[in-house]
Amino acid sequence: xxxxxxVKQTPDSAAKMGVEDGKVxxxxxxxxxxxxxxxxxxxxxxxxxxxxxxxxxxxxxPESAKEALKTCIAMGCDEAILLSxxxxxxxxxxxxxxxxxxxxxxxxxxxxxxxxxxxIDGDTGLVPVAVARRLGWTPLTYTIKLxxxxxxxxxxxxxxxxxxxxxxxxxxLPAVVGTVKDINEPRYPSFMGIRKAAKAAIPIWSAADIGxxxxxxxxxxxxxxxxKVYPLPAREGSAEMIDGTPEEIAVKLADKLIADxxx
Amino acid sequence: MPTKLWVFIEQFQNVLAQxxxxxxxxARRLNAEMSGDGVTALLCGHNLGGLxxxxxxxxxxxxxxxxxxxxxxxxxxxxTTLLVQLAQTHKPEVILAGATTRGRDLxxxxxxxxxxxxxxxAIALTYADGKVQATRPVYAGKLLSTVMCDERRPQLISLRPxxxxxxxxxxxxxxxxxxxxxxLPEESIPLKVVDYVMEQxxxxxxxxxxxxxxxxxxxxxxxxxxxxxxxxxxxxxVGASRAAVDAGWIPYAHQVGQTGKTVGPDxxxxxxxxxxxxxQAGMRSSKTIVAINKDAEAPIFxxxxxxVAGDLFKIVPALTxxxxxxxxx
Numbered sequence: 203x204x205x206x207x208x209v210k211q212t213p214d215s216a217a218k219m220g221v222e223d224g225k226v227x228x229x230x231x232x233x234x235x236x237x238x239x240x241x242x243x244x245x246x247x248x249x250x251x252x253x254x255x256x257x258x259x260x261x262x263x264p265e266s267a268k269e270a271l272k273t274c275i276a277m278g279c280d281e282a283i284l285l286s287x288x289x290x291x292x293x294x295x296x297x298x299x300x301x302x303x304x305x306x307x308x309x310x311x312x313x314x315x316x317x318x319x320x321x322i323d324g325d326t327g328l329v330p331v332a333v334a335r336r337l338g339w340t341p342l343t344y345t346i347k348l349x350x351x352x353x354x355x356x357x358x359x360x361x362x363x364x365x366x367x368x369x370x371x372x373x374x375l376p377a378v379v380g381t382v383k384d385i386n387e388p389r390y391p392s393f394m395g396i397r398k399a400a401k402a403a404i405p406i407w408s409a410a411d412i413g414x415x416x417x418x419x420x421x422x423x424x425x426x427x428x429x430k431v432y433p434l435p436a437r438e439g440s441a442e443m444i445d446g447t448p449e450e451i452a453v454k455l456a457d458k459l460i461a462d463x464x465x
Numbered sequence: 466m467p468t469k470l471w472v473f474i475e476q477f478q479n480v481l482a483q484x485x486x487x488x489x490x491x492a493r494r495l496n497a498e499m500s501g502d503g504v505t506a507l508l509c510g511h512n513l514g515g516l517x518x519x520x521x522x523x524x525x526x527x528x529x530x531x532x533x534x535x536x537x538x539x540x541x542x543x544x545t546t547l548l549v550q551l552a553q554t555h556k557p558e559v560i561l562a563g564a565t566t567r568g569r570d571l572x573x574x575x576x577x578x579x580x581x582x583x584x585x586x587a588i589a590l591t592y593a594d595g596k597v598q599a600t601r602p603v604y605a606g607k608l609l610s611t612v613m614c615d616e617r618r619p620q621l622i623s624l625r626p627x628x629x630x631x632x633x634x635x636x637x638x639x640x641x642x643x644x645x646x647x648x649l650p651e652e653s654i655p656l657k658v659v660d661y662v663m664e665q666x667x668x669x670x671x672x673x674x675x676x677x678x679x680x681x682x683x684x685x686x687x688x689x690x691x692x693x694x695x696x697x698x699x700x701x702x703v704g705a706s707r708a709a710v711d712a713g714w715i716p717y718a719h720q721v722g723q724t725g726k727t728v729g730p731d732x733x734x735x736x737x738x739x740x741x742x743x744x745q746a747g748m749r750s751s752k753t754i755v756a757i758n759k760d761a762e763a764p765i766f767x768x769x770x771x772x773v774a775g776d777l778f779k780i781v782p783a784l785t786x787x788x789x790x791x792x793x794x
Contacts, residue, residue: 361662
């Protein structure tokens with residue numbers, strides 16, 4: 203069994219985001235593993251503990267993303283690869299999915315690729331399905347439970363969390379799985395894991411290493427333009443506080459909400 | 466002849482998704498702004514009955530109707546292949562869909578085959594210089610971004626549910642219905658849907674006009690009882706903060722926030738929720754927010770239109786009784 207986890211490094215979810223000179227800022231908040239990806243990492247490690255085999259974490263990003271990959275190793279991933287090249291900079295979902303699919307193809311023997319539901323920076327959720335399409339594998343997005351897995355027979359049964367409830371599906375491997383929270387509870391890195399991660403050599407793959415067509419990556423390979431990013435207009439003022447006995451509050455609030463036509 | 470502006474229509478068990486109707490309404494508005502040649506809806510499913518006429522009433526000029534057992538339920542692969550085939554034949558400029566689980570998967574996959582841009586989760590659209598410009602939240606709604614596709618076509622755009630108004634149907638509208646054949650035979654579709662585990666009788670968070678949410682302040686699983694009773698009196702969906710979900714008081718499907726669902730109801734009533742930045746990310750686009758919390762300094766009060774600093778176990782039941790009286794239940 204060889205499972206690949208695709209992770210992204212993002213600013214901490216509690217970071218106060220801002221914009222300076224058109225560039226996104228996050229103050230002194232830490233860069234972390236995208237919180238949605240932690241569920242994927244955990245699920246991949248659990249599969250290895252059950253079925254044996256290997257878990258490889260991969261991240262596309264700048265040199266600093268090595269830190270996120272070290273967290274993956276500290277949690278229990280066996281190997282990590284950083285996909286990093288100036289030519290990959292500015293990639294949108296179309297270009298990112300191309301580069302990741304090329305890297306996964308280079309690994310050759312992959313049974314399953316995990317993604318978090320989306321990354322908490324761009325929030326598009328497009329890359330997992332785009333990678334699945336490029337590889338020609340079935341996308342199992344929004345997976346909340348892997349019910350049955352048979353790597354020999356190359357079959358999978360999964361529960362997916364959709365708007366109307368849980369959908370139970372069967373599909374063939376290899377597959378691209380997008381996880382949601384509640385599939386598991388991610389572990390903290392162990393002391394031994396942190397030591398292992400500190401010593402781990404994380405190879406860097408360039409665009410040439412994965413045989414990427416320069417026209418399909420970075421700016422030239424991207425179909426999206428994002429000319430402007432700006433802070434949310436502030437919500438005006440503070441709340442109108444309503445007081446009295448619970449019954450008086452209920453009457454006043456009901457009056458206001460009905461007058462506002464929200465009920 | 467299909468027009469330049471398309472809307473992918475989602476149905477579940479032959480009920481049209483609200484977000485698809487909202488997309489149809491936005492398509493009509495955009496068509497006028499673009500001086501376009503009308504709106505084409507792509508509807509896939511099985512035994513769809515009068516749904517195509519419904520779409521015409523809601524703003525479609527033409528409905529491409531794919532009615533086949535293999536399309537009864539949304540599955541990413543057959544739906545993507547069909548959409549791609551039709552788009553390659555008719556070359557639309559723009560394809561809209563609801564930013565639901567299905568709409569996001571579909572457009573993300575189609576962008577690979579069509580080698581074009583996909584914009585996820587737009588909350589506003591404008592048309593300028595031959596391009597659709599979208600506004601979309603990034604960083605969990607802490608920032609907004611203006612995005613557009615380059616010259617490649619079509620422009621694929623999913624629209625956040627409840628960010629666009631739902632159009633009123635007009636039964637007098639006329640349009641054409643054009644049958645189209647599925648693109649993949651059943652035997653070449655690897656994914657099979659074997660079952661559904663539905664939450665019975667509950668309002669879905671994504672479509673809800675009103676949401677009543679509980680947080681750490683409800684104190685335990687039984688603390689959700691008054692929250693549920695208020696929700697029932699208002700016909701509302703039940704939400705929860707991460708703290709309540711992580712404590713195991715309510716299933717994850719109810720979680721609102723950065724690692725849960727993003728919602729935008731007309732009314733959001735937060736009971737015992739302090740309003741961490743991650744929770745705000747999921748609910749700050751609600752039109753009216755009411756906060757009930759015993760800590761008058763809680764950050765939720767800075768977002769709220771109306772605030773009550775007090776004991777939710779006294780105030781929420783009083784509200785339930787009052788609304789039952791007003792709404793005649």
